Amino acid sequence: MAARFALVIDPAASDDPRTDFADTFTVIDPGAPALSVSELSTQRGDGIFESIGVIDGHAQEADAHLQRLAHSARLCDLPEPHLVQWSQAVARAAESAGDGEAVIKLILSRGIEHGPTPTAWVTAAPAADFSGPRRDGIRVVTLDRGLDSGAPARAPWLLLGAKTLSYAVNMAAIREAHRRGADDAVFVSSDGIVLEAPTASLILKVGERFVTPAPTGGILHGTTQLSLFEHLEARGASTAYETVPAAALRTVDAAWLVSSVRLAAPITSIDGLPVAVDAELTASFNEYLLSPRV
Amino acid sequence: MAARFALVIDPAASDDPRTDFADTFTVIDPGAPALSVSELSTQRGDGIFESIGVIDGHAQEADAHLQRLAHSARLCDLPEPHLVQWSQAVARAAESAGDGEAVIKLILSRGIEHGPTPTAWVTAAPAADFSGPRRDGIRVVTLDRGLDSGAPARAPWLLLGAKTLSYAVNMAAIREAHRRGADDAVFVSSDGIVLEAPTASLILKVGERFVTPAPTGGILHGTTQLSLFEHLEARGASTAYETVPAAALRTVDAAWLVSSVRLAAPITSIDGLPVAVDAELTASFNEYLLSPRV
Numbered sequence: 001m002a003a004r005f006a007l008v009i010d011p012a013a014s015d016d017p018r019t020d021f022a023d024t025f026t027v028i029d030p031g032a033p034a035l036s037v038s039e040l041s042t043q044r045g046d047g048i049f050e051s052i053g054v055i056d057g058h059a060q061e062a063d064a065h066l067q068r069l070a071h072s073a074r075l076c077d078l079p080e081p082h083l084v085q086w087s088q089a090v091a092r093a094a095e096s097a098g099d100g101e102a103v104i105k106l107i108l109s110r111g112i113e114h115g116p117t118p119t120a121w122v123t124a125a126p127a128a129d130f131s132g133p134r135r136d137g138i139r140v141v142t143l144d145r146g147l148d149s150g151a152p153a154r155a156p157w158l159l160l161g162a163k164t165l166s167y168a169v170n171m172a173a174i175r176e177a178h179r180r181g182a183d184d185a186v187f188v189s190s191d192g193i194v195l196e197a198p199t200a201s202l203i204l205k206v207g208e209r210f211v212t213p214a215p216t217g218g219i220l221h222g223t224t225q226l227s228l229f230e231h232l233e234a235r236g237a238s239t240a241y242e243t244v245p246a247a248a249l250r251t252v253d254a255a256w257l258v259s260s261v262r263l264a265a266p267i268t269s270i271d272g273l274p275v276a277v278d279a280e281l282t283a284s285f286n287e288y289l290l291s292p293r294v
Numbered sequence: 295m296a297a298r299f300a301l302v303i304d305p306a307a308s309d310d311p312r313t314d315f316a317d318t319f320t321v322i323d324p325g326a327p328a329l330s331v332s333e334l335s336t337q338r339g340d341g342i343f344e345s346i347g348v349i350d351g352h353a354q355e356a357d358a359h360l361q362r363l364a365h366s367a368r369l370c371d372l373p374e375p376h377l378v379q380w381s382q383a384v385a386r387a388a389e390s391a392g393d394g395e396a397v398i399k400l401i402l403s404r405g406i407e408h409g410p411t412p413t414a415w416v417t418a419a420p421a422a423d424f425s426g427p428r429r430d431g432i433r434v435v436t437l438d439r440g441l442d443s444g445a446p447a448r449a450p451w452l453l454l455g456a457k458t459l460s461y462a463v464n465m466a467a468i469r470e471a472h473r474r475g476a477d478d479a480v481f482v483s484s485d486g487i488v489l490e491a492p493t494a495s496l497i498l499k500v501g502e503r504f505v506t507p508a509p510t511g512g513i514l515h516g517t518t519q520l521s522l523f524e525h526l527e528a529r530g531a532s533t534a535y536e537t538v539p540a541a542a543l544r545t546v547d548a549a550w551l552v553s554s555v556r557l558a559a560p561i562t563s564i565d566g567l568p569v570a571v572d573a574e575l576t577a578s579f580n581e582y583l584l585s586p587r588v
Binding site: 030190 | 297324326329337339343401406408440441453456461464
């Protein structure tokens, strides 16, 4: 949905000793013109982002998202974000969100072409209603990501572990999934290793174990997946990061795409092949994910 | 350099019968806020672009660029641009450019998130002075693009033949080239086939033949390369599109990166190995490329 709140950040140096950054924030009308056409985010998708789920004004796992923003910045040779400053901006956006579910987006762009500093802003918008997919599930298709599983280590300039603004391929993959009559996609490496969804992580249930593809540089380490694994481990369940061959998707006992805003969506079919849905377990996942998490 | 002219286009349907689109253009201050933070170009690099060289107010090969914009739109499921409308916008931007060299950028974004239409704009800026690289040349390094040469045909959702705004990897490749003491990069597929530079096409001289990697979906078909090949053919030279293995780069007689604004930059070394520069031929290339071309 359209953003209802936006603030522009004047990015502080990462060693700025201040403790209050309120005067570096400018609240703006989220629908009004705010960015120049010379913005490199808009010209070249040259920047990084995070999407944070918000429940009743509480930003979920803000620290994990900020740590990942800093990680993306390092991979992209962007100035290190000042985490206290960004954390205060997130708090400010969360306050604006009110009751119910919302999404906060953090964007750090390389800035104006030939300009002196990055551009940064934070928005908040009501979340779409995802109760349907959380309960009834989603159909997914596997799509070749074109890259082999050795590419991330061999070619760090492909920025595979960074959450960059260059998401055109992710969006095209979701359109391709729709064309194939599915709701979402799961990327597979050209050598047949399961990766991630365009905007979510994949969790599989294999017997009594919960398995997710190992984030070895080629995929993002999902904050929601991490949080759910901690939750499962605290309840005595067995979890694992593994190299998952695409063929293994045919024999899973259950599967979910998990992400910060849609949360846990059970997968009902993969490439047309039905996957069993554990409704009770899925409900417990979403109950946990909807509870306040730090 | 910073844009000195910008206009926003209200995109017409591709079958709009009008012949004068002047009232669909809004000239704006290129440095002023113009785009909302909900722009999908800025959030996800979700859009397409073209860069057109301008010489003394003449937009070089505007039609070829507009055709490629339309091709990119089709690959990205964006509404077909109205070519008469865009052509008039280019003419308007070219008029603003004055004498000397300039660059016009065309951007077609998917628009505001959940909004009804794409967003489109055109900018003009003075070109940087490229007389140095045109005369003295550039050092390049080869960088693995991670994708094998079968990926474009197998996985059209990778948008490999589209000039999308998702250029973070292209920019990271140029930064990696700089880290290695070079000026630019040449991408090579994971199975060792030479592709293109992050923002330019590669032309090789092999004996008396001019060769460029075949644009079989995995690379952009360079407008400058096309124009130069036409020029060479008209003068009786032999040109060819070929599958070029990376090893063949070691034995070329000369090589250039060619693009719309820097034009023909002779390559002086590839991965540290010297490449001979044909100064006279390079000067003739740039003389041609600087002449008015339609």
